[in-house]
Amino acid sequence: MIRCRTGLFLGIVLTGCGPIYDGDPAGQVVEQLRDRFVGSEPVASAAPPVTRELVAANPGSYLLVTAADGETTAAMTLIAGQGTRRTFMSADQISVTVDRGVIVATRGFPTDRMASELRGVLEAIAVGGGTAERVHETLDGLDQIKTELLQCRIALAGAENVEILGEIKAAAKVTEDCSGSNSSFSNVYWISPDAGIVKSRQWVAPLTEMLTLASP
Amino acid sequence: MALPAAAEDLGPSYTTFGTTGLIEMPTAESAERSQFATTLSYTQNGSFRSTLNYQLTDRLSGAFRFSVFDIYRFDTTLNPIETFDRSFDLQFRLIDEGQYRPAIAVGLRDFLGTGRYASEYVVATKSVGDALKLTGGIGWGRMGQRDSFANPLGGIADYFNTRPIYDDRINGEGANGGTVSYEQFFRGDAALFAGLEYQVTPTLGFKAEYSSIEYNAAQFDPFVDYESPWNVALTYRPRRGVTYSAAYLYGTEFSVQATFSLSPERRDIGSGLESAPVPIRVRTSDQRAAQSWDSAAQPQAPIQAALEQLLEVEGITLIGLELSDNVARLRYENGRYRSEAQAMGRAARMLTQVAPASINVFVMEPVKEGLPLSAVRLSRLALEGLENKVGATEGVLGRAEFGPAGPADGLRFSNPEDPAFTWGIGPYFSYVFFSDPDDENLDVGLRFDAQYQITPNLSIAGRVNQSALGEQEPLFGFDTPNSYANVRTDKGFYGRHGNPTLEYLTLTHYSRLGPDIYSRVTAGYLEKMYGGVSTEVLWKPVTSRLALGAEVNYAIMRHEDMDFRFAQVVRTDDAGGRAIDGDYEIVTGHLSAYYDFGNGYHAQVDLGRYLAGDWGATFSLDREFENGWRLGGFFTLTDMPAEEFGEGSFDKGLRLTIPIDYFVGTPTQRTFNQSLRSLARDGGARLEVDGRLYDLVRPGHEAHVSETFGRFWR
Numbered sequence: 046m047i048r049c050r051t052g053l054f055l056g057i058v059l060t061g062c063g064p065i066y067d068g069d070p071a072g073q074v075v076e077q078l079r080d081r082f083v084g085s086e087p088v089a090s091a092a093p094p095v096t097r098e099l100v101a102a103n104p105g106s107y108l109l110v111t112a113a114d115g116e117t118t119a120a121m122t123l124i125a126g127q128g129t130r131r132t133f134m135s136a137d138q139i140s141v142t143v144d145r146g147v148i149v150a151t152r153g154f155p156t157d158r159m160a161s162e163l164r165g166v167l168e169a170i171a172v173g174g175g176t177a178e179r180v181h182e183t184l185d186g187l188d189q190i191k192t193e194l195l196q197c198r199i200a201l202a203g204a205e206n207v208e209i210l211g212e213i214k215a216a217a218k219v220t221e222d223c224s225g226s227n228s229s230f231s232n233v234y235w236i237s238p239d240a241g242i243v244k245s246r247q248w249v250a251p252l253t254e255m256l257t258l259a260s261p
Numbered sequence: 262m263a264l265p266a267a268a269e270d271l272g273p274s275y276t277t278f279g280t281t282g283l284i285e286m287p288t289a290e291s292a293e294r295s296q297f298a299t300t301l302s303y304t305q306n307g308s309f310r311s312t313l314n315y316q317l318t319d320r321l322s323g324a325f326r327f328s329v330f331d332i333y334r335f336d337t338t339l340n341p342i343e344t345f346d347r348s349f350d351l352q353f354r355l356i357d358e359g360q361y362r363p364a365i366a367v368g369l370r371d372f373l374g375t376g377r378y379a380s381e382y383v384v385a386t387k388s389v390g391d392a393l394k395l396t397g398g399i400g401w402g403r404m405g406q407r408d409s410f411a412n413p414l415g416g417i418a419d420y421f422n423t424r425p426i427y428d429d430r431i432n433g434e435g436a437n438g439g440t441v442s443y444e445q446f447f448r449g450d451a452a453l454f455a456g457l458e459y460q461v462t463p464t465l466g467f468k469a470e471y472s473s474i475e476y477n478a479a480q481f482d483p484f485v486d487y488e489s490p491w492n493v494a495l496t497y498r499p500r501r502g503v504t505y506s507a508a509y510l511y512g513t514e515f516s517v518q519a520t521f522s523l524s525p526e527r528r529d530i531g532s533g534l535e536s537a538p539v540p541i542r543v544r545t546s547d548q549r550a551a552q553s554w555d556s557a558a559q560p561q562a563p564i565q566a567a568l569e570q571l572l573e574v575e576g577i578t579l580i581g582l583e584l585s586d587n588v589a590r591l592r593y594e595n596g597r598y599r600s601e602a603q604a605m606g607r608a609a610r611m612l613t614q615v616a617p618a619s620i621n622v623f624v625m626e627p628v629k630e631g632l633p634l635s636a637v638r639l640s641r642l643a644l645e646g647l648e649n650k651v652g653a654t655e656g657v658l659g660r661a662e663f664g665p666a667g668p669a670d671g672l673r674f675s676n677p678e679d680p681a682f683t684w685g686i687g688p689y690f691s692y693v694f695f696s697d698p699d700d701e702n703l704d705v706g707l708r709f710d711a712q713y714q715i716t717p718n719l720s721i722a723g724r725v726n727q728s729a730l731g732e733q734e735p736l737f738g739f740d741t742p743n744s745y746a747n748v749r750t751d752k753g754f755y756g757r758h759g760n761p762t763l764e765y766l767t768l769t770h771y772s773r774l775g776p777d778i779y780s781r782v783t784a785g786y787l788e789k790m791y792g793g794v795s796t797e798v799l800w801k802p803v804t805s806r807l808a809l810g811a812e813v814n815y816a817i818m819r820h821e822d823m824d825f826r827f828a829q830v831v832r833t834d835d836a837g838g839r840a841i842d843g844d845y846e847i848v849t850g851h852l853s854a855y856y857d858f859g860n861g862y863h864a865q866v867d868l869g870r871y872l873a874g875d876w877g878a879t880f881s882l883d884r885e886f887e888n889g890w891r892l893g894g895f896f897t898l899t900d901m902p903a904e905e906f907g908e909g910s911f912d913k914g915l916r917l918t919i920p921i922d923y924f925v926g927t928p929t930q931r932t933f934n935q936s937l938r939s940l941a942r943d944g945g946a947r948l949e950v951d952g953r954l955y956d957l958v959r960p961g962h963e964a965h966v967s968e969t970f971g972r973f974w975r
Contacts, residue, residue: 062685062686062687063683063684063685063686063687063710064683064684064685065683065684065685065687065710065712124539124540125540125541125542125543127541127543127645127648130649132540134537137536138536138537139536139537140537140540142540142649149649150649151537152537152538152975153535153536153537154531155530155531155532155533155534155926156531156532157532157975159649159653159654159971159974159975160649160650160651160652160653160974161649161651162650162651180651182651182653182654183532184532184971184972184975185532185971186525186526186527186528186888187525187526187528187886187887187888188532188600188887188888188968188969188971188972189887189971190654190655190971192651251531252531253531
């Protein structure tokens, strides 16, 4: 197949055809420069294709992830597991790794959580309160790993019903307020007595910011 | 959480000279470290400046500027003449701003070259609250004119009392510039200047200054209709990195200006927009206990076929695979990622999917142009245990062993499915930066590319351009008569006839002569102006910071129509005419040493013979950022006398490389390259050959892979 790339530069339409131009970033450069100097357009959202029937057939295999804008949602499928960690990936190859519902890593977002160490976070969530520490790794603009130590306070914030894919679950609401040298955020977890964290709103990293996760 | 744009520190604004400051006068402010800022400014009377300012360290900044403006003639009563001028500035912040103490900086403006604006200054800037900045300073040279007084440094030594006239400016037309005017520094009368900048709203600002530059009528000095030392300006800064401003100068004219700034250390796109990798497939403890690979039950052919498909997803080509009981050796070529560390991480994860369970060691061998660059031994157990864990990057890198790539023996080679022949038709757009804006320095047209990979080490590649603008006048050239052939000064005549131009057509062969020795032979139409044969040998051990190379070229000058013909070489005679002077062929060559200092600085020295037959050396120093940005400077000194070289005295310039993924986020190995030569002349000119060995080999070696190892797990 012959593909052509089109871009607009200083009012001149630029199109390249042929295998050499496959994956050519010229058009993207133009878009990025336009975004940088003119401002960007919001991106359209996509609806999740996961149904109750699919979930019933493969329990624990799906994660619904909504981006910080509250509109873009992706249905992710379980693709790997090690110990208590589970990695879910969307069809467009974005992945989230959680440890019993708490995000420990992401890939494919503009800024990823490269790795995490949770020191007492899971335990404090389980008992509904306490203090904990986190260590987060991100990749900076110079491709170097940046490590941040965060102090966190976990507290029970009452009970709420949450709706996930048409099903209503009773859950305890737990908040986690963390602050470190570069970021501070408030995570919220909804914990069902039988299934653990079923829904959450969690910080990932600058630019990507908060993700909402739901386990149907 | 990100701060709203309104509260963001936009950093200092820029002068019409493209340096941090007020309107024409400097301030003691520095941009953020590593920031590049391009300023274009234009005044009503037709003067134009384009400047690239670079914040080299927290304190030191440098600027390179191309300007077009009117200057007085010998006889200042005659109409002024237009001049094209290249100039350099430096500023160093001596003292940081404190609660009561201002920041203080010292600087040189236009200290190299013809020195039309040559000035030195010491300046202090203090902010008052969030919105107001006050500046005062003392200047010498052009900045020491308005209400000038005897040099206070005269109290230290009489030396400072008189400023000698810069030699070049006495000699006028015969002058070459290009030398540092240090004999003038901080000498002669001085004058005071002052100004303020007030940020009215987060995006709108106001500047006013009392300038100490007085535009007196003097031979070769800038011609300006000057009425007043007061200049005022409005600035509009819609977002970080963009400033537009309008000013009223000298009490007589308006000027407009735009500044665009970028910092390699600040990547707006984040860490990149590539898709997530496939996670590691972790072996169970039973599987890990396996001591040997049962090649009968699990033959290599299907494993290799599966791996080939998996790697293709990542834009990686499987070249060869060797499996033994405990070691898998993978030779692959990364066609997608800028960082070889990232490609290695992706390839290793794919290998965990298919490698037999008894294999505990992965030996990764990246390849470029058929050359295996290195062998990196990784522990499979470490990969399994460290994924998504804090310290995983150091954990893998610390255990990795770098060495030369192994032999071809033992590898089972894959048959590449990629077609050997590729082609493309696309547009091209070229613009000669820092040149006369009245000149036809813009060209657009269609470009036809074709490449045929004959063997993994041997390829033929060609490019033909067709300009859409038809026949054009030769580009602004230089007609300084000299006794050498016009080996570069005729470049502006090449490919301007509106016919298809053969940009290059080359046959290239790479080989690895020993574990640490590589070679290249390129033959054909090598570049715009020359055809011939270029040969190169490079010694570069995988773990060494030093590399040594040798290059020998036989070059014949091409016809200026850029077809298959070679030139009837042209010389510029004493009367300025162009006379045909037979063929031009020459053997050039260099011995080169490359050194990676390890802190982002790379040095290169080349000793040898240049295109005009002159002998000498080129010295280069580059600052390379881990994310692929690169800014370098170079100069060449040869035995060609300065008066034969012409204006500029010797060859020098800057070069800038910006990785395209910095802008687009999606992984690509493409880069944007721009050379900013002060003047391209015949002395110290080198053949422009694609695919020189050092830059080809280095990305697979230890220092470079380690620098971007943060991307291994991305």
